[in-house]
Amino acid sequence: MKKLFYLFSIAFVATAFTVVTLKDHVVISGKITNPNSDFIIIQSRSFSKKIQIQQDGTFSDSLKVAAGYYQLSDGTESLDLYLKNGFELDLVLDTKEFDASLVFKGIGAEPNNYLASKNLLLNTFFAEDSIFVLDKVNFDKKVNEGSQILRSSLAGTKKLDPIFIENEKKEVNEIVSYYSDSYTDSHFIKTVLVKGAKSPKFSAYENYSGGKTSLEDLKGKYVYIDVWATWCGPCKGEIPFLKEIEKSYHSKNIAFVSISVDELKDHEKWKQIVKEKELSGVQLFSDANWSSQFVKDYRINGIPRFILVDPLGNIVTADAPRPSSKELKVLLDELVK
Structure with missing residues (x-):
């Protein structure tokens, strides 16, 4: 019975994946409570789309994209997206509790909910105003603990593209490197780029x-x-x-x-x-x-x-x-x- 269920599951996932890839656009809609602007912008380095927010906070649009990472901006706030033609995403967001309130539903929700949870972790567990005041031993311990949480979260998230998983595994390693480098930079700023020191210069x-x-x-x-x-x-x-x-x-x-x-x-x-x-x-x-x-x-x-x-x-x-x-x-x- 278990084997039959497993084969059925594989067939279902394969069928669902085929349906998704047949579509040539992304549908994205949702509702933003307390919006910072009357429109949102979805963009990457080579793509940009402005979407109007209605008076009740709702929005909806479709766009053709190359599969990959994008950024959704609402005024000064922003969030990361993973988009792929065939996705039908619906999001709910309250800007008063930006990271904590963000929820995605629909086709393609899994990778985007993972990104939302990752961003929340980075803004809380890795809060720069607390992590960089730690001594080096406790800083390294904190970063290692955070990276393990990210890896466990990624491993426990279902229905993710293999390419997305590999990218996010690399991202965790890059996050560790970023915070390690930033720790060094933070101390450099505090000890060298201090108030009253000569400013580095730009020329011509x-x-x-x-x-x-x-x-x-x-x-x-x-x-x-x-x-x-x-x-x-x-x-x-x-x-x-x-x-x-x-x-x-x-x-x-x-x-x-x-x-x-x-x-x-x-x-x-x-x-x-x-x-x-x-x-x-x-x-x-x-x-x-x-x-x-x-x-x-x-x-x-x-x-x-x-x-x-x-x-x-x-x-x-x-x-x-x-x-x-x-x-x-x-x-x-x-x-x-």
């Missing part, structure tokens, strides 16, 4: 308005630096807040500088977004994306990243509050006249 970066701009050119002003990229959803989610901050401090002694770390192949895309979104401040294109010396010197491994430099070229903070954070205005009000 292309300015969207024309010519080249260096950090030295801005000496005499506070400089608030936004390191971003056109493919980064959370980066673009900060744009409205950054524009508002720039407007509020326009007559003050501060320059707002945005440095794109896009690859050269996305240079025109950078120019297009600066124009379309009417980005103000000083818009610069870095000389070598992630390999730029300025990026390396500031130990920037994730974006968006914000930095504040004083009029003498010294660091105020190597990890400044985001434009969407109330803490930024408090900080600027204390310093900028």
Whole structure:
């Protein structure tokens, strides 16, 4: 009987998989309570789709995609998705409890519920404001414990594509490497990139308005630096807040500088977004994306990243509050006249 059930299960899964792969699009719908915006954006480095949110918080659309990872952004909040043509996803989300409230149903729900649970774990178990204050022995113990939870969670999730499973196994290893490297970087920031230390410099970066701009050119002003990229959803989610901050401090002694770390192949895309979104401040294109010396010197491994430099070229903070954070205005009000 067990053998018969097993054979029946295999046949059912194979049949279901065939049905899914026959469809040439993804259907995604759901309801967002307390939305941060009137639309969501689903995107990857080569794909972007804006979907309108109705007044009752519901949304629905279909899209053709290449199988892989995507990001869904609602204002400054975002979540990871795994999409594949044939999926019919329905999600429920309350932005007041963003990670804890997220639930997927329908075809393709399993990998996306796994990603949601993984993200919740990363934002709680691996919370940077608590994990990086541990000594190295307890830090390593915590990271190892967290990685084991992720591996067990992945092993216990059913109906996952073999490719997805392999990617996520690699992802767990990369997470361990990321936090280990970040622990080193965190201590570097606390001991080297401290308040009052000389800021690393960027030199002769292309300015969207024309010519080249260096950090030295801005000496005499506070400089608030936004390191971003056109493919980064959370980066673009900060744009409205950054524009508002720039407007509020326009007559003050501060320059707002945005440095794109896009690859050269996305240079025109950078120019297009600066124009379309009417980005103000000083818009610069870095000389070598992630390999730029300025990026390396500031130990920037994730974006968006914000930095504040004083009029003498010294660091105020190597990890400044985001434009969407109330803490930024408090900080600027204390310093900028």
